Amino acid sequence: MRRISRLTRAAVGVASLALAATACGGTSSDSGDSDGSKEDLGLAIAYDIGGKGDQSFNDAAFAGLTKAKDEFGYKTADVEPTEGETDADKEQRLSSLAKQGYNPVIGVGFAYGPAMEAVAAKYPDTTFGIVDSVVEGDNVASLVFAEEQASYLAGVAAAKATKTKTVGFVGGVDIPLIHKFEAGYKQGVKDTDPKVKVIPQYLTQTAEEGGFSSPDKGKAAAEGQIEKKADVVYQAAGLSGQGVIEAAAKAKVWAIGVDSDQYQQEALAQYKDYILTSALKDVGGAVYTLAKSVKDDKPLTGTQVFDLKVNGVGLSDSNPKMAEVAGLTDAVAKAKEGITSGSIKVATE
Structure with missing residues (x-):
C-alpha cells in the first residue's frame, strides 16, 4: 500500500452525511464472508463516551460507517465504550478490531489517543484513524476539525x-x-x-x-x-x-x-x-474519507484538517x-x- 502522509484538507460535504445520522443503540457487526480473512473485512469504529444514539458526535461517525458499508459492500463493526473504562480497555478494543482484520480502525474521540499510539505500532499493516486528536504514526490518520x-x-x-x-x-x-x-x-x-x-x-x-x-x-x-x-x-x-x-x-x-x-x-x-x-x-465525512482511501489502496495518514473551506x-x-x-x-x-x-x-x- 502506498501511504499519503502529509498535512492536508480533505474535501467532504457536511450536509450529505449530517442528514444520514440516525438514533440507534447497541453494538453491531454486519456479516460479510464467514471465513474471517482480513481481505473480507472493512471499516470498524470504536465510539466515544455517550455511544451511538447521542444524536451528535458518535451518530455522525456511524453515518460515515453506514455510507462506507453501503458503497463498498463489505463487513463493518461499531463498538460501544464501557462506563469507567481505562486506556488499557481502549487499547484492548482497538487491538481486537485490528487482529480480526478490520481496516481502517477508527477511534471516535480524543480519549483514544494513548491507546491508539500503542496499538498502531503493533499493527503496521492496518490503517488507524482518530477523531479530534493528533497521534503520530506512519499508519495513523488524525482527523481534526476547525x-x-x-x-x-x-x-x-x-x-x-x-x-x-x-x-x-x-x-x-x-x-x-x-x-x-x-x-x-x-x-x-x-x-x-x-x-x-x-x-x-x-x-x-x-x-x-x-x-x-x-x-x-x-x-x-x-x-x-x-x-x-x-x-x-x-x-x-x-x-x-x-x-x-x-x-x-x-x-x-x-x-x-x-x-x-x-x-x-x-x-x-x-x-x-x-x-x-x-x-x-462532518465526522461522518471524515470517517468515510479515510475508509475510501483504504479501499482505493491509497490510505491517508498524518493530520487531515476538515475546515469551513472544504465544508468539513x-x-x-x-x-x-x-x-x-x-x-x-x-x-x-x-x-x-x-x-x-x-x-x-x-x-x-
Missing part, C-alpha cells in the same frame, strides 16, 4: 437572534477541544454585536464525570442560564446537549445544536421548533425560522466568506 469556525457562525446567528442581549454556552467538559467551540462562539457573538453578553458554563472537569453523557446536567445548566435571561443557548456537550435543547424548548427560547443537524433528528423532533441551527462538524464544518439552515430572524442569513453568509477568504481569523482559545 470547530471554532463553525462555532463563530453559531455566534453570529445567536447575536442576531437574541432579544435579551444575553446568550449562553454549555460545554460538556472543560478541555482544550471544547474551548475551541467557546472561543469561536464568543468571537462570532462579539463581532456581530458587542453589546451581547455570553454566559459560559462547563458541566464537568473530566469526561469520566459525565460531561458528555448526562442530559440531566445539560438541562440544569441551560435552565440556570435561561434564568439569567439567556434566550439563545449553544451546546457543545455530546449526549448532555439533549438536556440543553429540552430546557430551551420548554422555556421557548432558542437552542443551537452541535456536530449533526439536530433539527433533523427524530429523537429531538418534539423540540425542533426551538433548534435555531446547528454548528456542523458549517452551519445548518434546516429550520425555516432562521430566515425570519432579521439579518441572520446575510450575516452568516458574510461571516463564512470572511473566514474562507482569510479576512476573519477565528480564535481557538
Whole structure:
C-alpha cells in the first residue's frame, strides 16, 4: 500500500452525511464472508463516551460507517465504550478490531489517543484513524476539525437572534477541544454585536464525570442560564446537549445544536421548533474519507484538517425560522466568506 502522509484538507460535504445520522443503540457487526480473512473485512469504529444514539458526535461517525458499508459492500463493526473504562480497555478494543482484520480502525474521540499510539505500532499493516486528536504514526490518520469556525457562525446567528442581549454556552467538559467551540462562539457573538453578553458554563472537569453523557446536567445548566435571561443557548456537550435543547424548548427560547443537524433528528423532533441551527462538524465525512482511501489502496495518514473551506464544518439552515430572524442569513453568509477568504481569523482559545 502506498501511504499519503502529509498535512492536508480533505474535501467532504457536511450536509450529505449530517442528514444520514440516525438514533440507534447497541453494538453491531454486519456479516460479510464467514471465513474471517482480513481481505473480507472493512471499516470498524470504536465510539466515544455517550455511544451511538447521542444524536451528535458518535451518530455522525456511524453515518460515515453506514455510507462506507453501503458503497463498498463489505463487513463493518461499531463498538460501544464501557462506563469507567481505562486506556488499557481502549487499547484492548482497538487491538481486537485490528487482529480480526478490520481496516481502517477508527477511534471516535480524543480519549483514544494513548491507546491508539500503542496499538498502531503493533499493527503496521492496518490503517488507524482518530477523531479530534493528533497521534503520530506512519499508519495513523488524525482527523481534526476547525470547530471554532463553525462555532463563530453559531455566534453570529445567536447575536442576531437574541432579544435579551444575553446568550449562553454549555460545554460538556472543560478541555482544550471544547474551548475551541467557546472561543469561536464568543468571537462570532462579539463581532456581530458587542453589546451581547455570553454566559459560559462547563458541566464537568473530566469526561469520566459525565460531561458528555448526562442530559440531566445539560438541562440544569441551560435552565440556570435561561434564568439569567439567556434566550439563545449553544451546546457543545455530546449526549448532555439533549438536556440543553429540552430546557430551551420548554422555556421557548432558542437552542443551537452541535456536530449533526439536530433539527433533523427524530429523537429531538418534539423540540425542533426551538433548534435555531446547528454548528456542523462532518465526522461522518471524515470517517468515510479515510475508509475510501483504504479501499482505493491509497490510505491517508498524518493530520487531515476538515475546515469551513472544504465544508468539513458549517452551519445548518434546516429550520425555516432562521430566515425570519432579521439579518441572520446575510450575516452568516458574510461571516463564512470572511473566514474562507482569510479576512476573519477565528480564535481557538
